[in-house]
Amino acid sequence: MKFLxxxxxxxxxxxxxxxxxxxxxxxxxxANVLLVADEGNQEIKLTSFDLSLGICSSLAAIVEVGxxxxxxxxxxxxxxSRLPDGEITIEGDKDTAIAxxxxxxxxxxxxxxxxxxxxxxxxxxxxxxxxxxxxILDGLRGTLFAASNDITKQVLTxxxxxxxxxxxxxxxxxGYRLAIVKTERIKSEIKETETGEIEVTIPAKALQEVERAIxxxxxxxxxxxxxxxxxxxxxxxxxxxxxxxxLEGKYPDYPQFLxxxxxNQFTINRKNFLSAVERIAILAxxxxxxxxxxxxxQEISLSxxxxxxxxxxxxxxxxxxxxxxxxxxxxxxxxxDGLKAVLSTEIQLLLNxxxxxxxxxxxxxxxxxxxxxxxxxxx
Numbered sequence: 001m002k003f004l005x006x007x008x009x010x011x012x013x014x015x016x017x018x019x020x021x022x023x024x025x026x027x028x029x030x031a032n033v034l035l036v037a038d039e040g041n042q043e044i045k046l047t048s049f050d051l052s053l054g055i056c057s058s059l060a061a062i063v064e065v066g067x068x069x070x071x072x073x074x075x076x077x078x079x080x081s082r083l084p085d086g087e088i089t090i091e092g093d094k095d096t097a098i099a100x101x102x103x104x105x106x107x108x109x110x111x112x113x114x115x116x117x118x119x120x121x122x123x124x125x126x127x128x129x130x131x132x133x134x135x136i137l138d139g140l141r142g143t144l145f146a147a148s149n150d151i152t153k154q155v156l157t158x159x160x161x162x163x164x165x166x167x168x169x170x171x172x173x174x175g176y177r178l179a180i181v182k183t184e185r186i187k188s189e190i191k192e193t194e195t196g197e198i199e200v201t202i203p204a205k206a207l208q209e210v211e212r213a214i215x216x217x218x219x220x221x222x223x224x225x226x227x228x229x230x231x232x233x234x235x236x237x238x239x240x241x242x243x244x245x246x247l248e249g250k251y252p253d254y255p256q257f258l259x260x261x262x263x264n265q266f267t268i269n270r271k272n273f274l275s276a277v278e279r280i281a282i283l284a285x286x287x288x289x290x291x292x293x294x295x296x297x298q299e300i301s302l303s304x305x306x307x308x309x310x311x312x313x314x315x316x317x318x319x320x321x322x323x324x325x326x327x328x329x330x331x332x333x334x335x336x337d338g339l340k341a342v343l344s345t346e347i348q349l350l351l352n353x354x355x356x357x358x359x360x361x362x363x364x365x366x367x368x369x370x371x372x373x374x375x376x377x378x379x
Contacts, residue, residue: 001067001092003037003044005059007083007103013046013057014077016216016240019209020048020055021073032070034118035092035099039066047121048073053206054121054243067092068115071099079108121243126229127198129163133214133222133237135183138366139170140211142181142341146370147204148174155249159207163198163226171254172204177334178254178371179341200228201251206244210235213242257371259357262350266300267319267363270347274339276314280304281332283312288375289332328354329375338370 017033025031034047042063047056069092079101080088089102094114101108140159148156153175162169170181214224214237225236228246235242280289283306290303298320303313328351339347344362351358354377360370 001035001037001069001094002065002089003061003063004087004089005044005061007080007085007088009059010088011077011081011083013059014073014080016057016213017046017048017055018073018077019212020050020053022050026051029070029113029117030119031072031074032113032118033073033076034068034070034115035090036068036115037061037063037066039063047118049119049121051119052203052245053209055209056121056241056243058239065091067094069094069097069099069112070115070118071110071112075110079110121241122232122234124227124229124232124234124243126227126232128225128227129198130223130225131163131168131185133224135168135185136224137211137214138183139168139181140207142366142368143170143172143179144204144207144211145337145341146172146174146177146179150174155201155247155251158201158203158247160199160201160251160254163200165197171251173252173254176331176373177338178257179338180254180369180371182367199251200233201247201249202233203244203247206233206242210242213237213240257357258359258369259350259352261352262359263352264322264325265320265348265350266322267346267348268300268316270339270342270344272316273347274336276302276316277332277335277339280312280314281336283310284332287332288329289335290327290329290377325351326354327377328358329377330358330372331375334372338372342368342370 022030030050036045038045042060043058044061044063045056045058048054083103084105086104090099092099097112097114099110099112101110143159147159151157156174160171166185168183168185172179222238227234227236231246233244233246277289280302284304298318299315300318301313301315305311338360342360342362344365346363348361348363349358350361354374358372358374360372362368
């Protein structure tokens, strides 16, 4: 194997596939990245796989001799990223599994393992749908943050994707909050073979890599193919292929958690509200901020009292319709997460009582709903 490639291109591609390298691999070869040089197509493919998530990226190169080799991912990434900009040459010996890296300033030898020992990425035969990168990006940005980190609740560690003939719906919950984003599908994307509604739950870790790949590498209008069955899912992008296992188990029937009617609502500028909450949160004891809704003066007051530390209060104008709600308390982290995810200029908060679910809704832009449970205040 021997090829010539631009340092910055190889460094970028190594960063792309590094997300599927496990920090504690179950087998030594899984700490490696697979490099395959294709003389016919004049490209190299880099593959990483932790047996759950796999990423394969390709880039153009001058391939003089085809072949493959696996090299330690972190070591290779660190070396390539620190080389000066310009053309580098990598030559691999399949018998010794040693790669020689040549640049205009030096020479490095890296010991690897044979390419035939690297596990193959799964191939999936199943449903195939085409989606716009922009829709996927909007959905992931508005829901990924709400997925659970608790591995004992496996199905909640992912984002639930519901593909309908005209819409694409994303949902994530950790049991304390719920984020839902709905986007419209472009008619030209819909294949004639699609039938009815399709649902799948995909690990958040895999979708974080999909989000990163789209944000850094794709035109937001570029379509991607989603192929999946009951066990595996594949995202096919322009120069990347990401494969992941599908989470087992029935996802919660989340629409039932959304109240149908509300007796209290207020509309407020999102950025002003977010900035005020972030400032108040500096003093917030146990991550709790009190929100006093004054419907007579059409304003809300955010306050916090931190014992032995201090107190703070901010008042903001708002358009309020209320039956005299009074004080409601929020977890500052959950509230800030939701306010950051919503991208509209103004937001609406809908609720009934200080102890019932609160709905944060975007006014304009991407259709997003965020449910958060208030904190019970001790009387």
